[in-house]
Amino acid sequence: MEVKIGFEVHLQLRTERKLYCDCPTNYAEVPPNTNVCPICTGMPGAKPMRPNRAAVEAAVEISLMLGCRVRTGEPLHILRKHYDYPDLPSGYQRTSVPLAVEGVLEGVRIREVHLEEDPGQYDPVSGTVDFNRSGIPLVEIVTEPDLRSPEEARRFLRLLTRVLEYTGRVRPEAGGAMRADVNVSLEGGGRVEVKNINSVKGAYRALKFELQRQAERLRRGQGVSRETRAYLESQMITVPMRAKELEEDYRYIPDPDLPPILLGEELVEEVRRRMVEPPHLRERRLVERYGIPLQAARVITSERELADLFERVAGEVDPLLAADWFRTKLKKVLNYLGLRAGEVGFSAGQLLSLLKMVESGRISREQGELVLRELVRRPEDPERILLRLGLSPLREGELEELVGRVLEENREAVQDYLGGRKEALNFLTGKVVGASGGRADPREVVRILRERLEGLRGRD
Ligand SMILES: [Zn+2]
Numbered sequence: 001m002e003v004k005i006g007f008e009v010h011l012q013l014r015t016e017r018k019l020y021c022d023c024p025t026n027y028a029e030v031p032p033n034t035n036v037c038p039i040c041t042g043m044p045g046a047k048p049m050r051p052n053r054a055a056v057e058a059a060v061e062i063s064l065m066l067g068c069r070v071r072t073g074e075p076l077h078i079l080r081k082h083y084d085y086p087d088l089p090s091g092y093q094r095t096s097v098p099l100a101v102e103g104v105l106e107g108v109r110i111r112e113v114h115l116e117e118d119p120g121q122y123d124p125v126s127g128t129v130d131f132n133r134s135g136i137p138l139v140e141i142v143t144e145p146d147l148r149s150p151e152e153a154r155r156f157l158r159l160l161t162r163v164l165e166y167t168g169r170v171r172p173e174a175g176g177a178m179r180a181d182v183n184v185s186l187e188g189g190g191r192v193e194v195k196n197i198n199s200v201k202g203a204y205r206a207l208k209f210e211l212q213r214q215a216e217r218l219r220r221g222q223g224v225s226r227e228t229r230a231y232l233e234s235q236m237i238t239v240p241m242r243a244k245e246l247e248e249d250y251r252y253i254p255d256p257d258l259p260p261i262l263l264g265e266e267l268v269e270e271v272r273r274r275m276v277e278p279p280h281l282r283e284r285r286l287v288e289r290y291g292i293p294l295q296a297a298r299v300i301t302s303e304r305e306l307a308d309l310f311e312r313v314a315g316e317v318d319p320l321l322a323a324d325w326f327r328t329k330l331k332k333v334l335n336y337l338g339l340r341a342g343e344v345g346f347s348a349g350q351l352l353s354l355l356k357m358v359e360s361g362r363i364s365r366e367q368g369e370l371v372l373r374e375l376v377r378r379p380e381d382p383e384r385i386l387l388r389l390g391l392s393p394l395r396e397g398e399l400e401e402l403v404g405r406v407l408e409e410n411r412e413a414v415q416d417y418l419g420g421r422k423e424a425l426n427f428l429t430g431k432v433v434g435a436s437g438g439r440a441d442p443r444e445v446v447r448i449l450r451e452r453l454e455g456l457r458g459r460d
Contacts (some may be wrong), residue, residue, distance in 0.1 A: 002187040005153050005207060006145035010138050010179045011164060012118065012171045013058045013331065018135035019117045020094065020258075022047035027132035040135035047257050051078070055115060055137035056099075058169035061271050062139055063100030063113045065163050065278050070100045070268050075260035078115075081250045086129050087120040094255055095140070099263065105163065106280055109144040110155055115261075116140050139170070145183065150207035153182070157200045162279050166304045182207060186214045189224030192240050196230045206231040210238050256333030282307055290319035306331075306341035314350035317355045325355060329369055333376050346379035354382040362393045364441030365396060392439060399432075399440055403448050406431045418457055421430040425449060 015025060021039035023032075038046035063070055076099055095117040103110030120134040141160070147153045161178065164170045171177055180203055185191040194210055197203045214224045229238040254260070259305035277285070279301045286297040286307070300323065301307045314322050330351075334341065354375060357367040363386070374385045386393055406428060407414055413431075417424035425446065432445045 001220070003148050003184070003211060004145040004186075004191075005147035005149075005182060005184045006202075007141070007143045007147075007153070007157070007183075008181040009141045009143075009160065010116070011141075012177055013055050013137040013139055014169055014171045015052055015054045015058065015137055017052055017054075019052050019055050019115070019137040021135055022049070023135065025131075025136050026062050027136065032128075032130035032132060034408060035132040036134070042088070042413070043136075043367065048094070048255070051115065051258070051261060052073055056263075057267070057271055058111060058137070058167070059099055059115045059139050060263065060268060061167050061169055061275055062141070062164060063103065064268070064272055064275055065167055066100075066103040066105050066110045066141065068100035068103030068110055068113055068114070070263055071098065072263045072265050072268055075262060076259045077254040078258045079252045081252055081254050081404050083250060085119070085122065086127075087134070089120075089123040089131075093117060093119060096260075096261065098120055099261070106156070106159060108146045111142045111144050114140040114142075145185070150204050150211065153207055154200055154204040159280060161200065162302065166276055168276075168304075184210050184214075186211065186218060186224065189214050189218055190226035192224065193228045194231050195228060195241065196233075202231060205236045206238055209236060213238070214244060229292060233286070276304060279289055279304070279307075286310070290314050290323070292319055292323035296323040299327045299331055303341045305344075309341060309348055309351065313352045313355060316352055317359050321359055322355055325358075325368075326374075329372055330376075337376060339376070344376060344379070346375050348380065350375060350382060357382065357393060361399065361441060361444045364439075364444070365389070366441075367391050367393070367439075394436065394439055398449065399444065400434070402432050402435050402440065403445070403452060406435060407449075414453065414456065417453055425453070 003042045016026060017023065018035075018040055021037050023037050023040055027035055039048055060070055076097050078094050078096050081095050084091060094117050098112035100113045100115055101111065103113070116138040116436045118133050118136040118138050120129050120131040124128045143156075147156055157178075157180070165172075165398050173398070178199065180197040181193055181195045182197060182203055183193045184207060192210060194206050194212065197206055210229070217224050228241045230241045231238050275346045283294070283297045283301045286292060286300060287294055292300075299306075300310045306326065310322060310326055315318065334344070342435055354368060354371055357371075358365060363371070367386075370391070371382050371385050374380075374381060374389065378385075380388075410428060410431060411425045413427050417428070428449055429442055429445050433440050433442055
C-alpha cells in the first residue's frame with residue numbers, strides 16, 4: 001500500500017523585533033505580557049507597521065537554501081486568516097501568500113514558503129493568555145507529499161532542521177521549538193492531517209501510530225475519512241479534532257492595513273551572495289574533496305562551526321586523521337561538556353598544532369586525547385597544556401635514538417626475534433617505552449622496531 005506523507009513546518013525566525021511592531025522577541029525571558037503593544041495585542045484601530053525587513057530577508061534566505069524560486073517582481077499579499085481562539089484577539093492571523101515556491105531538499109519537493117506571525121500562548125488550565133509571543137515572525141515550509149515512511153519523514157525533518165540552523169536565521173532552540181502538521185494517507189483512504197507535533201521524535205511516533213490505525217481500518221473495510229487529528233504526546237496516539245476545515249472556512253482576505261510585499265532581484269542576489277553552503281551539499285563536497293568517509297562528513301557537518309573548523313585544519317594535516325579526531329574524540333568531548341562547536345574558545349591554529357603532534361608521533365593518541373580535553377575546557381597553546389599536565393613530549397628524533405640504544409643493549413632479544421621468536425618484539429617494545437619514561441606511544445614504537453629489525457635481517 002502506497003504511503004504519502006507531507007509536512008507543514010513552522011519555525012520562529014531569529015529577529016530582534018516582532019513582525020509588525022517594534023516589541024522585542026525575547027518572550028521566554030521576561031514576565032508574561034510585558035513585550036506587548038496595541039499592535040501585537042490586536043487592539044481595535046491599531047495599525048501594523050510594514051513587515052520587519054530582517055524577517056523577510058530570513059524567509060528569502062531559507063527559501064534559497066531549500067532551492068526554491070523566490071517570487072520577485074510581483075505583489076505578494078499579506079492575508080488575514082480568520083479563526084477563533086483565545087490567543088488571537090483580533091480574530092485573524094496574518095500570513096503571506098507564498099514568497100517562494102518549487103524547491104527541493106534531498107528529493108523531497110518543497111511546495112511553498114510563507115511568512116506568518118505567531119499567536120499568543122493560551123493556558124487552558126488557568127484560562128490566561130500571554131501575548132509576549134504574539135507577533136513573533138514564523139516561517140512556514142510546506143512540502144509535497146513525497147515521503148513514504150515514518151523513517152524517511154524523520155530523516156527529512158532532521159535534515160530540514162539542520163539546514164535551517166545553518167542559516168542562523170531561526171531561533172537557536174529551533175529543533176525544540178519546531179511545530180509541524182503532517183498529512184498522511186494510505187492508498188485507498190482519505191488524507192488525514194495530524195496537528196500538535198512539536199519535535200522530530202513526535203512526528204515519527206505520530207506517523208507510526210497513524211499508519212497503523214489507518215491500515216487496520218482499511219483492512220477491516222471501515223475506510224479512512226478525511227479529517228484533522230491531534231497528536232497527544234503523553235500517550236503517543238492521535239485523536240480526532242474536527243471535520244477537516246475547508247480552505248474557505250478561514251475567510252482569507254488581503255489585509256487592508258498592509259501593502260503587499262515586493263521582492264526585488266537585487267535583494268535576492270544580495271541574500272544569495274551572503275548565504276552559507278547548505279549542509280547536505282557541504283557533506284558531499286567534504287567527501288569528494290578530502291576523501292573522508294560519509295559517516296565522518298555527516299558528523300562534521302552536523303554544525304556549521306564544526307565544519308568550518310574542520311576545513312581550517314584539513315588542508316594542513318592528513319584529512320583522514322583530522323576527520324577521525326573530529327568524528328570520535330572532539331565530538332565526544334563536546335557532547336560530554338554539553339557544548340556546541342560555536343561555543344568553544346580554542347582557535348583552529350591550536351587544534352591544528354595538537355593534530356600535528358599526533359600525526360608526527362611526538363605524542364601518543366592517548367596523550368593527545370588528554371590535551372584535547374584540556375584544550376576544550378581551558379583553551380591554551382597545546383605545548384603549554386602538555387607542560388601543565390606534566391607530559392613532556394619526545395623531541396624530534398628522540399624516539400629513533402631510544403630504539404637504537406635499546407637494540408644495541410639487547411642483542412640477545414634481537415637474535416631471538418630474527419630467529420623467529422616474535423614475542424621478543426614485546427620485550428623490546430617494553431624496553432623502549434620504559435627508556436622513554438612512558439612517553440613513547442607503544443604503537444609507534446612497534447612500527448619503528450619492526451622496521452629496524454627487518455632491516456637487520458636484510459643484512460644477514
Ligand atoms: Zn507589539
